[in-house]
Structures are given as C-alpha cells and as structure tokens.
Amino acid sequence: MLRCDYDVWAPRASTVSIVLDGETHPMTSTDDGWWTIDVPWRGGVDYGYVLDGEGPFPDPRSRRQPTGVHGLSRTDDPRGFEWHDGFQPVPLSRAEIYELHIGTFTPEGTLEAAATRFEHLRSIGVTHIELLPVNDFNGEYNWGYDGVDWYAVHEQYGGPEGYRRFVDAAHQAGLAVIQDVVYNHLGPSGNYLPKFGPYLHDASANTWGASINLDGDGSTEVRSFIIDNALMWLDDYRVDGLRLDAVHALVDHGPVHLLAELSAAVDEFEESEGRSVALIAESDLNDPVMFTERSEGGLGLSGQWSDDFHHAVHVNLTGETTGYYADFESVGALAKVLTKGFYHDGTYSSFRERDHGAPIDRENTATWRLVVANQNHDQIGNRAIGDRLTATLDADRLAIAATLTMLGPFTPMLFMGEEWSAATPWQFFTSHPEPELGEATAKGRIAEFAKMGWDESSVPDPQDPATFEHSKLDWAEPEQPEHARMLALYRRLAELRPALAELTFDDVDVTFDEDARWLVLDRAPYVLVVNLSDARIDVSTLAPQAGEPLLDTAAFLRAEPPSAESLGAPHSVVVARRA
Numbered sequence: 270m271l272r273c274d275y276d277v278w279a280p281r282a283s284t285v286s287i288v289l290d291g292e293t294h295p296m297t298s299t300d301d302g303w304w305t306i307d308v309p310w311r312g313g314v315d316y317g318y319v320l321d322g323e324g325p326f327p328d329p330r331s332r333r334q335p336t337g338v339h340g341l342s343r344t345d346d347p348r349g350f351e352w353h354d355g356f357q358p359v360p361l362s363r364a365e366i367y368e369l370h371i372g373t374f375t376p377e378g379t380l381e382a383a384a385t386r387f388e389h390l391r392s393i394g395v396t397h398i399e400l401l402p403v404n405d406f407n408g409e410y411n412w413g414y415d416g417v418d419w420y421a422v423h424e425q426y427g428g429p430e431g432y433r434r435f436v437d438a439a440h441q442a443g444l445a446v447i448q449d450v451v452y453n454h455l456g457p458s459g460n461y462l463p464k465f466g467p468y469l470h471d472a473s474a475n476t477w478g479a480s481i482n483l484d485g486d487g488s489t490e491v492r493s494f495i496i497d498n499a500l501m502w503l504d505d506y507r508v509d510g511l512r513l514d515a516v517h518a519l520v521d522h523g524p525v526h527l528l529a530e531l532s533a534a535v536d537e538f539e540e541s542e543g544r545s546v547a548l549i550a551e552s553d554l555n556d557p558v559m560f561t562e563r564s565e566g567g568l569g570l571s572g573q574w575s576d577d578f579h580h581a582v583h584v585n586l587t588g589e590t591t592g593y594y595a596d597f598e599s600v601g602a603l604a605k606v607l608t609k610g611f612y613h614d615g616t617y618s619s620f621r622e623r624d625h626g627a628p629i630d631r632e633n634t635a636t637w638r639l640v641v642a643n644q645n646h647d648q649i650g651n652r653a654i655g656d657r658l659t660a661t662l663d664a665d666r667l668a669i670a671a672t673l674t675m676l677g678p679f680t681p682m683l684f685m686g687e688e689w690s691a692a693t694p695w696q697f698f699t700s701h702p703e704p705e706l707g708e709a710t711a712k713g714r715i716a717e718f719a720k721m722g723w724d725e726s727s728v729p730d731p732q733d734p735a736t737f738e739h740s741k742l743d744w745a746e747p748e749q750p751e752h753a754r755m756l757a758l759y760r761r762l763a764e765l766r767p768a769l770a771e772l773t774f775d776d777v778d779v780t781f782d783e784d785a786r787w788l789v790l791d792r793a794p795y796v797l798v799v800n801l802s803d804a805r806i807d808v809s810t811l812a813p814q815a816g817e818p819l820l821d822t823a824a825f826l827r828a829e830p831p832s833a834e835s836l837g838a839p840h841s842v843v844v845a846r847r848a
Contacts, residue, residue, distance in 0.1 A: 274310055275287055275289070275296075275306055275310065276303055277303070277328065278329070278466055278494075279302065279304055279318070279465040279466060280465075280490075281320075281464070281465065281466055282304070282320040282321050285298070285320055286318070287308075287317070287319075288317050293319065302487070312345065315343050316328070316343075320464055320465065329461070331405075331420055332345035333421055333424070333428060333429060334418055338405055338406065338458070342421075345429045350433045352433075352437055353441050356443075357545065358509040358510075358545055358547075359396040359397070361547045361572060363767075365395050366399050366447065366640065366680065366681065366683070367398055367399065367683050368401070369383065369400060369401070372410045372411075372425075372426070373695065373737070373740045373741045374386070374741075375741075375744070378741070379425070379431065380426050380427040380432055381427055381435070384438045387442040391442065392763075393763050394760075394764075396445060397510065398444055400447070400449060401646060403426055404419050404420070404423065404451075405417065406459070407456065407701065408699065410698060411698070415457065415699070416451055416455070417458070417461075417462075419494075447510035448510070450502065450512070452514070453514060453519050454475060454478055454479075454480070455468075455469075455481075457701075467486055469481065470482040470483070475515075475520075477518075481520075483520060483523065484521050484522045484523040488523070492527055496531055499511055500535075500538060503542075504538070509545070510547030510548065512549045512550075513531075513550045513551060514551055515551055515552075516550045517552050528559075529569060532548055532563065532569035532570055536569070547571045548570040548571045549571055553576070555611040555614060555626030556627045557627060560572050571638070572637065572640055573638070574640050574682075575640065577610075577613065578607075578639070578642075580597045580612070582669075583643070584597040585600060586662055587658070595619050597612065599783060600781045600782070600788055600801060601781065607678060608631075608779050609628070610634070610636070611627075612626075631775045632774075633773065634773060634774055635771060635772065636773065636774055637678075637679065637771065639679045639680065640680045641679040641680065642681070643671070643687075644657060644658055650696060650697050654727050655696030655729070655740065657693075658670060658687075664690065664751065665839070666840050667755065669799060669801070669822070669840060671762060672797065672820075673790075673797070675762040678772055678777045686746075688759040689755050690751070692743070692746065693743050694739055696729050696731075697731050697736075698737040699731040708732075710732070711731055714728055755826075758822065765844065769792075769793075769794070776792070776793065777790070778791040780811075786800075786801040786802035787799060787801060787802060787806050787811060791812075791847065795845065796816075796846075796847050798812045801840065802839060804839060805838060805839060808836045816848035817846065818836065818845045819846055820842070820843070821841065822842045822843075823838035823839075823840075
C-alpha cells in the first residue's frame with residue numbers, strides 16, 4: 270500500500286515540520302492527530318519529522334532507512350517493480366516450511382545470495398520459505414527481533430528492492446514466502462514511536478519491555494499501524510503468509526482481539542486479490558482458539574506452532590529433562606502429542622507451576638493446523654551455546670527426529686542446515702552500537718539460563734562478532750559423506766511426503782510401550798514403527814497392518830537395502846505403506 274503523501278500521525282506533538290530533501294516545511298494538524306502537508310510525493314527522497322523542535326526523526330512508516338534506524342527515511346516506490354505474475358502457493362495442508370535467517374544462511378548474508386539456494390530447497394521438498402524478521406534494527410546483524418522500523422527492510426540484507434527481487438525469484442522457483450513479523454514489542458535502540466504517539470502501553474509489560482498499546486487511548490491508530498503493516502507485506506512485497514511472533518504477549522482487552530481483526534482484514538485481501546495467505550501464530554497458550562473460525566468464537570488464523578511436539582521429540586531422543594522439558598520424559602508424552610496435538614491441554618505444567626492449555630476438537634480439527642519442528646531458531650538459539658541436535662545425537666537418532674517431523678501428522682518446518690545435520694551452532698548474536706546496551710544484553714542472557722540449569726560460563730558473548738560468524742552455515746558440509754547421507758535421507762522423506770493424506774486428529778492412531786520404548790504411528794497411508802530403544806524390536810508383530818517397507822532409516826543411513834536383519838534395529842524408523 271503505497272503512501273502517496275507525507276502525512277504522519279503525531280497526536281503528542283504541538284508542532285510538526287518535515288525536513289524534505291534538505292528543506293524544512295511546517296505541517297498542518299487535523300482533528301484526529303494526523304499532520305499533513307501539500308507537497309508532491311517523489312521516490313528516492315530523504316526526509317524526517319521535527320516534533321516540537323526535536324528531530325528530525327524517521328517516519329514511523331518508513332520504507333527505507335539507508336543510514337540506519339537513527340537516520341532520515343527515504344521514500345520507496347513499489348509500483349516500479351515488474352513482477353512475474355501467476356504464482357499460487359501450495360496450501361498449508363501440503364506445505365513443507367523451511368525457516369532461515371538471511372544473515373547466516375549464506376556467507377554473504379544477503380537476500381540475493383539466499384536466492385541462489387532455491388534449487389537446494391526444492392530438492393528436499395520445501396514449498397514455503399519462512400524468513401526470520403527482516404525489518405530494520407540498530408546495528409549490522411541481529412536475529413531480527415530487535416526491530417524498530419516495522420515497514421523498512423534492513424539495508425544490509427538488500428533493502429526493499431532486494432526483498433522484492435527475492436520474493437519474485439522464489440515464486441518463479443515455485444516457492445512461497447512466509448515473513449516472520451513482530452507485533453508484540455519493539456527493540457531497545459532506535460524506537461522513536463513514543464515521540465509521535467501512544468504506541469506503547471506503559472501499564473503492562475512483557476519479556477521485552479512495555480507492551481504495544483492495543484486497547485488504551487489512541488489504540489485505534491496503533492492497531493491500524495499493525496494491520497497496515499501486515500497488508501504491506503502481502504500487497505507491496507507479495508509474500509504468501511505471515512508468522513506472528515509470540516502472540517501470547519499481545520495484551521488486548523478490546524471487544525475484538527487484534528488477531529481476529531487481522532485475520533478478517535487478510536480474508537478481505539484474499540478475496541479481492543484472489544490469492545491464498547497463511548497466518549501462523551507462535552503461541553505459548555496451547556489454545557485452539559488461534560485457528561478456530563471467527564464465526565465460532567476463534568481468532569481465525571491458519572495455524573500455530575506447537576512447541577509440545579518439539580519437546581516430546583527432544584526429550585525422547587536426548588534424555589534432557591531440565592526446565593520445561595521435565596514433563597515430556599516419556600514415550601507416552603510423544604504419543605499424546607501425536608494424537609492430541611498439545612501435551613498440555615489443561616494439564617499441570619511443572620515449569621509454569623499451574624494448569625496449562627486447552628484440548629483440541631479431535632474430530633473436527635485438521636492436524637496440519639499445527640506447525641512442528643524438531644529444531645528451530647528458538648529451540649537452538651535459546652540454548653546456552655546455541656547447539657543443534659547434531660551436537661548431542663548420532664545419525665540414527667537424528668533420522669528419527671527427521672522422519673517424525675516430515676511424515677508425522679502435522680505441517681513440518683525445518684531449520685536451515687538441519688537437512689544435512691549441520692555441525693555449525695546457531696547462537697544468540699547482536700551488534701548493538703551502544704556499549705551499555707550490549708553489556709546489558711549479555712548479562713540478561715546469562716540470567717535467563719539460571720532456571721534451565723545450564724552452565725552460565727559457557728554462554729558466548731552476543732556482541733562478539735565471532736558469535737555471529739560461528740552461526741553461519743558451512744555450505745561445504747553437504748559434500749562430506751556423513752552430511753551427504755543425512756541430506757539424502759531428507760530427500761527420500763520429501764519423496765514420500767506427497768502421498769500423505771489430510772487428517773483430523775481422530776484419524777491418527779498410536780500404540781506404544783513405555784518400558785520397551787517403541788511407538789507405532791498409524792497415519793494414512795503410512796505406518797511408522799519407531800524404535801527408541803537400544804534393543805531390536807519385531808516390526809511385523811508390533812505393526813501387523815504394515816505392508817512392505819518403503820524406508821528403513823537404519824539401512825538407509827548405511828546405504829543398504831532394507832532387510833530382515835535391519836528392520837527394527839535400535840534407534841530406527843521403519844516406514845511402510847499401510848496394508
């Protein structure tokens with residue numbers, strides 16, 4: 270949605286002037302807190318706002334910050350880009366999502382460089398690329414969750430033009446793009462929004478500071494600011510979906526929740542544009558209200574992440590039970606997640622020290638509504654040293670994680686490099702220019718690990734450039750034998766995925782033995798026999814409904830055909846077509 274003028278909402282200011290192309294012009298106020306000026310809009314012009322003699326400050330809706338978050342804004346005209354039209358994304362029900370961070374996905378750390386890897390992604394069955402936040406933040410590199418200019422694409426990644434080229438190239442390669450957006454907080458440096466208006470709600474706070482003002486005075490414009498931003502990604506950049514960060518941190522006591530308002534606006538966009546858009550929440554609530562239709566009292570999103578799947582897989586493969594992993598120390602926990610979606614669906618959570626979650630309507634809910642991963646940016650990067658499963662598990666156990674994720678009942682999401690069991694860590698890194706902020710971030714990081722029982726002395730300094738460099742993928746690894754075989758397994762799993770049927774939770778059946786540590790997942794058209802133990806199991810006895818094996822991970826990793834000797838080997842999965 271191109272802004273064709275320089276109007277700005279600044280209800281807190283008594284006077285507003287615009288510095289435009291080096292000249293200062295007074296602006297005129299309106300009754301609703303907006304300020305306007307009759308100056309023709311042009312692309313490529315630097316500008317900023319002077320509020321009551323202070324400034325100039327960047328535009329809250331700035332499309333470009335060529336000199337960083339503290340500098341002047343620059344106009345950008347998306348209408349000048351020539352798109353290749355006709356792309357339609359694969360429905361989320363048949364999606365395979367790949368989460369990546371632009372700065373560490375390639376050595377160059379740019380959108381342009383990332384686009385050179387599309388064929389690799391297609392080879393492992395990826396249909397949707399999910400980008401960690403790309404909006405502008407202070408510094409050169411960052412996870413992206415310290416953004417302060419929600420409308421501007423980070424310059425080091427390629428800016429708005431680079432982003433449009435990336436999306437267009439992805440579509441030409443048959444890949445959809447999901448953009449991770451953060452509407453629950455703003456970063457600690459370069460946030461000038463409070464100078465313009467009541468964007469923050471000082472009466473409430475979350476992990477990252479003051480909450481966004483969604484229901485107080487002036488919140489109507491703040492909500493429009495968010496909805497307009499979401500539609501910008503869909504319209505001006507033609508992304509195919511949004512991943513909504515930590516929606517449990519959205520404090521909204523208004524008559525219509527922001528997420529319901531957002532999903533309604535996106536529905537209207539879909540109807541008018543004839544395009545399909547996915548809205549996926551990251552929610553810690555374990556509440557199916559996220560993907561329940563608005564007509565039934567829900568928020569109307571497409572789906573949500575399920576951390577419970579990650580936790581159940583992680584604990585059953587690693588044995589790690591500290592912190593929030595404690596409740597998942599059983600094969601039964603994994604079985605419950607596979608058949609009911611949430612482990613905590615109203616049950617007691619020892620980590621939270623209270624009951625948590627709500628049950629899913631198993632008969633009427635499609636399992637693809639839950640997006641699952643055995644690794645993601647949070648579950649790796651929020652560990653003390655940013656270690657992947659590769660640092661803990663052998664290839665056999667990694668294969669179990671891969672198979673459950675790719676062929677289980679849910680929508681799979683891979684984290685970059687997982688497909689070749691990347692050995693590089695993915696750590697928490699920042700580049701705050703302010704020394705005091707960098708020091709505070711490092712200290713806060715160490716304090717976070719106290720409850721999890723991790724060694725505080727092992728936590729790398731987020732501000733050390735080496736922490737960022739160590740987190741970059743090594744694209745030479747897939748050529749090495751041990752990594753190449755894992756990559757071949759992911760490609761085999763991708764070959765099996767298209768046959769998967771769309772299921773409700775009632776269609777999924779699991780049997781298991783806690784003591785013997787095996788589990789049989791029956792999900793049309795496959796039967797997965799999972800051996801989590803150190804002993805061999807009898808596949809034909811445990812799963813008489815299983816037909817001829819299509820994949821035996823134990824044999825596959827050793828480049829051997831399935832055989833009577835390999836079936837049921839310790840720490841393996843047999844995938845068979847249901848007889």
